[in-house]
Amino acid sequence: xxxxxGGYAPxxxxxxxxxxxxxxxxxxESLVSLLKRRQIQGSEPCALAxxxxxxxxxxxxxxxxxxxxLARIQGVARRLVAAQPRExxxxxxxxxxxxxxxxEALENRNEVGSDESISSPSMFNLLADPDTTPxxxxxxASPAPGSGVSTPMADPQxxxxxxxxxxxxxxxxxxxxxxxxxxxxxQAYSDIIIxxxxxxLVHQPCKTVQRFLTRSKRKCTVFLVVDPSAEDxxxxxxxxxxxxxxxxxxxxxxxLMAYMSRVNKVxxxxxxxxxxxxxxxxxxxxxxxxxxRELGRTVIVIGGVYKLSPDNQIDQETxxxxxxxxxxxxxxxxxxxxxxxxxxxxxxxxPAELVSTYITNLGAHSRDHLHAIVNDxxxxxxxxxxxxxxxxx
Amino acid sequence: MADVQDGAVTRDLPxxxxxxxxxxxxxxxxxxxxxxxxxxxxxxxxxxxxxxxxLGHSQVKTVYETIxxxxxxxxxxxxxxxxxxxxxxxxxxxxxxxxxxxxxPASSSGSNGSNNSKxxxxxxxxLDNPHESFExxxxxxxxxxxxxxxxAKNARERIAVNGRKHLHDxxxxxxxxxxxxxxxxxxxxxxxxxxxWYTDPPRQFxxxxxxxxxxxxxxxxxxxxxxxxxxxxxxVPFTALAYAMATVDKVVVGAEAVTANGGIISSMGTxxxxxxxxxxxxxxxxxAEQHKFGKTFPVDEFDFSFDQGVINFYSDNTKEGKDKKVxxxxxxxxxxxxxxxxxxxxxxxxxxxxxxKEVIDMLM
Numbered sequence: 001x002x003x004x005x006g007g008y009a010p011x012x013x014x015x016x017x018x019x020x021x022x023x024x025x026x027x028x029e030s031l032v033s034l035l036k037r038r039q040i041q042g043s044e045p046c047a048l049a050x051x052x053x054x055x056x057x058x059x060x061x062x063x064x065x066x067x068x069x070l071a072r073i074q075g076v077a078r079r080l081v082a083a084q085p086r087e088x089x090x091x092x093x094x095x096x097x098x099x100x101x102x103x104e105a106l107e108n109r110n111e112v113g114s115d116e117s118i119s120s121p122s123m124f125n126l127l128a129d130p131d132t133t134p135x136x137x138x139x140x141a142s143p144a145p146g147s148g149v150s151t152p153m154a155d156p157q158x159x160x161x162x163x164x165x166x167x168x169x170x171x172x173x174x175x176x177x178x179x180x181x182x183x184x185x186x187q188a189y190s191d192i193i194i195x196x197x198x199x200x201l202v203h204q205p206c207k208t209v210q211r212f213l214t215r216s217k218r219k220c221t222v223f224l225v226v227d228p229s230a231e232d233x234x235x236x237x238x239x240x241x242x243x244x245x246x247x248x249x250x251x252x253x254x255x256l257m258a259y260m261s262r263v264n265k266v267x268x269x270x271x272x273x274x275x276x277x278x279x280x281x282x283x284x285x286x287x288x289x290x291x292x293r294e295l296g297r298t299v300i301v302i303g304g305v306y307k308l309s310p311d312n313q314i315d316q317e318t319x320x321x322x323x324x325x326x327x328x329x330x331x332x333x334x335x336x337x338x339x340x341x342x343x344x345x346x347x348x349x350x351p352a353e354l355v356s357t358y359i360t361n362l363g364a365h366s367r368d369h370l371h372a373i374v375n376d377x378x379x380x381x382x383x384x385x386x387x388x389x390x391x392x393x
Numbered sequence: 394m395a396d397v398q399d400g401a402v403t404r405d406l407p408x409x410x411x412x413x414x415x416x417x418x419x420x421x422x423x424x425x426x427x428x429x430x431x432x433x434x435x436x437x438x439x440x441x442x443x444x445x446x447x448l449g450h451s452q453v454k455t456v457y458e459t460i461x462x463x464x465x466x467x468x469x470x471x472x473x474x475x476x477x478x479x480x481x482x483x484x485x486x487x488x489x490x491x492x493x494x495x496x497x498p499a500s501s502s503g504s505n506g507s508n509n510s511k512x513x514x515x516x517x518x519x520l521d522n523p524h525e526s527f528e529x530x531x532x533x534x535x536x537x538x539x540x541x542x543x544x545a546k547n548a549r550e551r552i553a554v555n556g557r558k559h560l561h562d563x564x565x566x567x568x569x570x571x572x573x574x575x576x577x578x579x580x581x582x583x584x585x586x587x588x589x590w591y592t593d594p595p596r597q598f599x600x601x602x603x604x605x606x607x608x609x610x611x612x613x614x615x616x617x618x619x620x621x622x623x624x625x626x627x628x629v630p631f632t633a634l635a636y637a638m639a640t641v642d643k644v645v646v647g648a649e650a651v652t653a654n655g656g657i658i659s660s661m662g663t664x665x666x667x668x669x670x671x672x673x674x675x676x677x678x679x680x681a682e683q684h685k686f687g688k689t690f691p692v693d694e695f696d697f698s699f700d701q702g703v704i705n706f707y708s709d710n711t712k713e714g715k716d717k718k719v720x721x722x723x724x725x726x727x728x729x730x731x732x733x734x735x736x737x738x739x740x741x742x743x744x745x746x747x748x749x750k751e752v753i754d755m756l757m
Contacts, residue, residue: 078591122740123755126544126684127441127490129533276735276744312735312742313558315676368746380741 010034012045016052024060028053028076035083035090042206043089043271043307047179050080050093055172058165066105066164073098086321086347088272088280088309092378093175095310099379100171104164122380175306178361182304183208185361187215193300193359194218198264201225201251201292203285205237206269209302212359213267214240221247223259225288227327253284256291266292268350270303273360275374276312277352277367279303280319283345289354298356305360308370310378319349418450420466421473424480431542433573436649437483437684438545440470444487445538448531456495456527463488475699475721478658479650482687489756494530548682548739549574553581556645556680556737562597564642567675569603569631570660571611572647574680576618578737579645583624600626601641603634605662607723631662638673645737648681653690653752655730655745657681660723661703664694667732676734683738686748688756691727701725 015034019027031053034040040049057076063069077094084090190212194200198220202209204227213222214237222241224234238248251259266288272280279301281289292299323346329336336342358365365373424443428434434442447466453459467484471477556578560566568575579600586593600619604612612628619626629637644666648657657663657679670677691697702718730745743751 123486123683123686123751124490124493125740126548127487127534127541130537130540315561317561371744371747372750 010039012040012049015040015049019052019056024056027056028079032079032083035080035087038084041084041087043087043303044179044182044207046084046087047089047093047306048176050077050090051097051172051176051179053080054094054097055169055176058168058172064161066101066161069164069168070098070101073101086280086319088311088314089307091311092272092306092309095378095382096175096306097168097172098382099377100175101164101168102379102381104167104171108160108164108167179304179306182306182361183211186302186304186359187211189359189364190216191218192364193265193267194220196220199223199262201259201263201266201288203266203268203288204282205234205267208304209267209269210234210237212302213237213246214244217244219245221249223249223251223263225251225253225256225284227284253287256288260291260295260297263292263297265298265300267300267302270301270307270358271347273301273303273308273358273370274312274314274352275308275310275371277355277358277370278312278314278319279350279352279355280314281348281350283320283323283348286348286350289350293354299350299354300357300359301350301355302359305362305373305377308360308373308377310374314349316349316351319347320345321347418447420444420447420470423447424470424473433546434542435483435545435682435685436479437486437687438542440467440480440483441487441684442538442542443470444484445534445541449535454528459527459531460488460491463491476697476723476725477699478687478689478697478725479685482650482685482689485687485756486684491530495527545682545684548684549577550581551739552680552682552737553578554586555739555742556678557582557586557593557596559643559678559735559737559742560596560598561642565599565601565640567601567603567634567637567641567644567666567670568646569605569612569662569666570647571608571615572680573615574682575645575647576615578680579619579624580622583619583622598624600624601637602626602628603631603637603662603666604628605631605660608660634666635669638669638675641670641673641675644670644675644677646677646679648679648685649725650689651679651681651686651736651748652727653686653688653749653756655733655736655748656691657728657733658689658691658725659728661726664726664728664732667728671732677732678735678737679728679733680737683740683751686752686755688752694727696727 015031018030022030031040031049034049035046040046053076054073057072058069061069061072063072073094077091080090080094186208194213194216196218198218200213200220201223202213203225205213205224226232226234234248241248268279268281268285268289270279270281274280281301289299322343325342325344328344329340329342331337352367355367358367358370360373362373420443423446424439427439427442428436431439444463444466448459448463451459451462453462463484467481467488470484471481474480552574560579560582566579568579579598582596582598585595602612602616604616616626616628646657646659646663646666648659648663650658652658659679667677699721701721701724703720703724705718730749733745736743736745736748
């Protein structure tokens with residue numbers, strides 16, 4: 001019998017198919033191991049998988065008030081993050097969902113319209129009245145400051161759990177829609193960036209970048225930096241670029257500098273974007289950014305807003321994930337395998353000063369503006385929520 | 394507390410406009426006494442505490458008169474010290490808080506910005522009279538003045554928690570000056586920290602301490618305490634900084650005040666350190682409490698209201714001894730925001746741009 005289409009290896013779609021019939025705990029367990037084995041990888045699949053499993057938690061779990069739900073989500077989230085700590089989108093989606101639950105719980109109590117939740121003049125917290133502030137502030141003693149224990153909602157009982165559940169489900173579905181629509185929305189900005197006759201260099205473009213380039217009907221030349229050893233997944237991209245009369249040239253990473261003098265713009269696809277402007281990228285993209293900056297070329301980073309992370313403690317060393325080196329050295333080469341340590345980076349970090357512009361589904365942003373977007377999307381209580389504890393050296 | 398009782402008694406007097414108590418109150422002496430009594434108090438906090446004590450002594454009941462008096466007292470205090478930047482950040486924060494509280498309805502006057510204030514158990518009935526609501530704020534300030542100092546000290550612990558995420562194993566951290574915040578941050582990072590759901594193991598790092606002879610006593614205390622906690626510390630003279638920079642992974646310093654453009658005012662030498670760090674592309678971090686943020690906006694090193702007397706030219710050898718200008722005891726310099734990677738503050742870790750935005754949002 002012929003193997004099923006796409007092979008036996010589990011993927012995001014297969015995981016999503018199994019969600020319905022299985023008990024919740026089994027689904028979580030299965031996602032954790034899929035993440036650990038990197039069988040679900042890449043920002044978008046990880047984000048979608050996280051949103052789906054949190055949806056399952058909201059739908060299937062039992063809870064009687066908001067705080068129980070928040071605690072449950074946090075518990076699941078920690079396991080997911082520990083399974084794949086460098087995929088920051090997992091933490092992002094979790095924070096979005098936690099923020100959503102807090103919002104809905106407040107709204108349920110008919111306490112909308114308070115502008116306090118929008119602007120939080122935290123400088124005055126120092127002088128705030130302890131009788132009217134949350135207990136966290138009163139002495140700072142318990143819970144331990146910044147303990148990672150998110151602030152619980154006061155007065156959780158008064159929320160109608162049923163209404164909350166259905167509203168949170170709607171909210172999570174909106175987040176999923178947002179993730180799916182990123183490509184389309186980002187495309188809208190391609191005409192601003194791409195001009196006729198441009199020479200554009202891209203590194204292992206993700207779907208978002210591919211569609212960004214093909215959307216613009218302007219004739220340009222695209223230098224495609226790909227991993228020479230891997231199979232080429234860009235056939236359809238080439239075809240659609242050729243349809244508009246554009247030229248796609250494959251170049252090797254070693255010949256980079258020779259081409260760089262011709263290049264007008266470098267477009268990189270982000271795995272995650274820090275609020276400080278640093279970007280987590282595929283291995284090999286960092287050197288491109290540096291080369292481009294050396295010659296004063298524009299470096300543009302593209303990624304959905306869901307990739308923008310409030311985590312900012314990542315740096316060159318913690319961001320680098322070392323992966324399978326079997327592409328570089330053949331296992332049959334016994335002497336090499338035994339005596340030489342071969343490392344190949346799967347993910348890398350591009351420092352903020354190498355990037356000129358960030359394009360998300362909300363538009364083009366400068367580095368200084370990123371923290372404002374982060375503040376719009378995540379609640380301070382959840383930004384503090386430290387999900388990233390496990391991979392620090 | 395005695396001051397509170399004093400205030401309660403004097404408030405019964407129906408006299409208006411008579412500020413005998415307020416005039417006899419010596420805010421400058423109070424400020425210096427507070428700093429002396431509690432060596433852990435920062436300058437902005439001491440200024441705030443002094444103003445609260447003044448509020449206890451004043452018998453003025455109208456809102457605007459009080460704000461006016463706080464303003465004159467702040468000016469008096471600022472005029473009395475040579476370098477008023479840090480304390481002016483405290484007085485600005487205090488008067489801004491008073492003004493903010495008046496703009497808010499009384500029921501939430503004390504709880505600006507807390508997300509949970511709406512669900513506070515017993516909301517006070519709204520007070521329509523601004524003077525009445527102001528009295529609530531006043532009473533709260535008098536009652537809780539010690540609490541504010543405790544909060545300000547706890548801020549150091551929160552900075553230690555926020556900052557430890559940025560200290561990694563097997564790295565060398567360069568620091569200088571006698572900053573208590575940095576000392577606490579490094580000391581805490583060398584211990585384990587319990588997040589509740591996860592115990593963060595102690596960090597294994599080394600500290601390179603640049604010793605400024607002018608701050609030798611403070612530096613020694615920090616170095617001794619770090620070594621006592623098992624952190625390997627090397628001390629180098631200030632002149633060896635460029636030489637030692639290649640062995641360093643990160644630079645962390647404290648600050649006296651944080652300016653509105655996201656730069657810092659800190660002890661003399663911080664700017665040189667930041668320039669050296671930038672030249673070697675080492676990230677330069679600042680650990681500072683949020684209450685040190687303020688409206689000061691220096692454009693360069695000499696854009697201060699006072700002369701530090703650091704640079705004095707003489708062509709006559711004999712004359713120098715006679716009327717030589719005296720250098721300020723604790724000289725400072727200004728480190729511009731371009732040289733700073735990030736701030737470890739008590740509420741979060743933020744970039745200089747974010748600091749600028751917070752200052753504009755809060756104080757302008």
